Amino acid sequence: xxxxxxxxxxxxxxxxxxxxxxxxxxxxxxxxxxxxxxxxxxxxxxxxxxxxxxxxxxxxxxxxxxxxxxxxxxxxxxxxxxxxxxxxxxxxxxxxxxxx
Numbered sequence: 020x021x022x023x024x025x026x027x028x029x030x031x032x033x034x035x036x037x038x039x040x041x042x043x044x045x046x047x048x049x050x051x052x053x054x055x056x057x058x059x060x061x062x063x064x065x066x067x068x069x070x071x072x073x074x075x076x077x078x079x080x081x082x083x084x085x086x087x088x089x090x091x092x093x094x095x096x097x098x099x100x101x102x103x104x105x106x107x108x109x110x111x112x113x114x115x116x117x118x119x
């Protein structure tokens with residue numbers, strides 16, 4: 020899976036370019052780990068190109084938010100489609116994730 024990275028407004032932005040499932044969720048987790056090792060504690064995950072998310076993808080997003088918080092950072096989820104937002108709402112993860 021391709022995940023684009025940029026820095027915008029003092030935040031490190033990760034942009035998954037496909038469904039956030041299986042191996043792509045693992046790839047996101049790995050890239051988040053690399054960002055945190057570089058002390059980039061203000062993360063944004065831009066979900067505009069994510070068409071679907073499975074349990075592994077949800078787990079990766081939740082783990083990312085928790086890892087950032089444990090290090091005094093933040094993780095924002097932005098530009099999620101209505102379908103993805105419904106998944107967050109149904110799984111009640113909207114309470115645990117900062118969704119903008």
